[in-house]
Amino acid sequence: MKSSLLAFLAVGVAHSAGRLLYATRHGLVPDTVTSNVIPMRKHIVPSSQHRSSVVKPVYRRTADVNHPANLTNVHDVYYIVDIIVGNQTLAVSVDTGSSDTWFVSDYFECIRFWWQGPEYKPNCGLADGFTGNLSGGVLDNPPFVRSYMDTTFVSGYYGFEDVTVGSITAKNQRVGVVNYTFWAGDGLTSGLLGLGYPFMTSLDGAEQNQAPYDPVFTTMWKNKLIDPLFSIALSRESGDQGEPDGEVRTPEGSYLALGGLPPVEVDEESWARTKIHGVDAIPEWMFEQSDLGLYIIKPDSWVYGRETEDVTPAEADQGAVTTHGLTTNTTQFPVLIDVGATLSLLPKGLVQKLYAAFDPPAKYLSTNGLFFALCNATIPKFGVNIGENTFYFAPEDLLRQTARDPSGEYCRIGVTDVNGGPYVLGVSFLSSVVAVFDIENTEMRFASRTKY
The missing domain is CATH 2.40.70.10 (Acid Proteases)
Structure with missing residues (x-):
């Protein structure tokens, strides 16, 4: 009876005025900021x-x-x-x-x-x-x-x-x-x-x-x-930051919100949803059951590369900029959403393309066992497609200035390559979004954080 009810409720999910609606036992309601x-x-x-x-x-x-x-x-x-x-x-x-x-x-x-x-x-x-x-x-x-x-x-x-x-x-x-x-x-x-x-x-x-x-x-x-x-909002900042004009501001904090949304600003038009899959979705675990265990999703595709600008004189006069150079990988695979993981762990074939897109390219440091790039390297774009929206990793999460090799010249990349699952989207991804973990509707929802 319970599963039948939830299947019925899930059918009635819709968008309204840019705000994502979800179904609960209380009816069709919007995600709202909670006091908890x-x-x-x-x-x-x-x-x-x-x-x-x-x-x-x-x-x-x-x-x-x-x-x-x-x-x-x-x-x-x-x-x-x-x-x-x-x-x-x-x-x-x-x-x-x-x-x-x-x-x-x-x-x-x-x-x-x-x-x-x-x-x-x-x-x-x-x-x-x-x-x-x-x-x-x-x-x-x-x-x-x-x-x-x-x-x-x-x-x-x-x-x-x-x-x-x-x-x-x-x-x-x-x-x-x-x-x-x-x-x-x-x-x-x-x-x-x-x-x-x-x-x-x-x-x-x-x-x-x-x-x-x-x-x-x-x-x-x-x-x-x-x-x-x-829901969870993770801030990459942990102290007061100085503005260019010398004014000191207090950055948005990190929040765990029970029963609703945290009090942070998001791009309301960016809301996207995706199903939570059972533990049998990850072959390496060898589960025969389809029980829900952790927060496993299957993103629609992945985007990576360095954008290049190709602008004609006529377009430039009109202020237009056309960007090229990004590649979309439509391979789908299960990924854990894990707040307890600092890095994101993704398939080697995908991540190696990301490493090569740094300028100069990232390189493996055997003393650390991970890939690093020069701290002043040109950082490529890397994004996750969920539904019709793309959620990009922030440059400061892709190349972590706070995690350096002993020389201080190389910074650690926030995505690491692994040969097999389980794959993970960790803090390096979650710092750019608000993530909603919806048990009743068996889905996750994401929205892009506004710049903070």
Whole structure:
């Protein structure tokens, strides 16, 4: 009955006066700014403090066994919110690439592995944890376990406690408490706020077959505390910026908005929508189920290249400029929308064309394991086509001036190439859009941010 109702509602979606409408149990309504907005703090870890890359908890399932699938990324940009667990405030990283909310306890063991040597002092980069007891008690079985392909992991137990995000409280919420870990955090956070679907919570423990439970966001909308959607706006700026005339302005912040839109300006004519696909859409995961797990979309095409101007004298007199030189790749493939990923990870054949379009072309630096370009290189255009709209990466996200090689001459490119999925659109893409994660209509919506 539920799925039939949603299929019926999805038919009635329309545009009106540039504002994208969506269907909910309340009828056909526009996306509106919500009062349930939580500011996010951006933290950039300096290159001198980078630890080993954290690999996100993404899994593939076969008939008999489940294994984590490799989703590597350089994690040096974190978006942080404060949540209240019981009566304690904890800083956690926001993550659309996982579902559990977990945090370390006041005492946890940070371990080292044998290959690090006995002189190595482990530093998991986790802030102060939860103290005392969970008011709803704990579960002795199953244990809370998340394993990662780069040997990082968290281990502990489940318990129940009220969890408040902004002004919304999930009562007696199931959470993970970590007391044993090998981790590589940012030094400011105590855990993760996972915003994925319940299905991903079933992939816990050695057997990988526990019953799923409702994560924090799911609990909130099922209890009708919010509409079943959230949206995210990520700012690439983190402090006051000086204008050319010397005036200092405060840049737009980063926001997690529960049940509606964040308070940032967007191009209203740029709204586009696309379906959220089930976990079986990513072949590398080897799922047989079509359950919704994470936010997987299939963009219509990709645009890249350097624009060239070709203007006749008559056109120039009229102020006209015709641009050429951009290539459109219509190959469709599934992509994760992941706020917890600093870079975007895309197919090698596509990204190599992007690297070649830099002037001078980007090059691989073996000391860093990624592609870099001269910090003053000419930056090409790179965009994602969704529906009838193209969402371009900002130049400052394609060539990250804050992430340089030891010489300081080369800057890291915000898109990296991988030989196989899962592919990811991370912070380097999301900094240019508002992203709406609509659970009820099983779709994502995007709008371009106005310049900030």
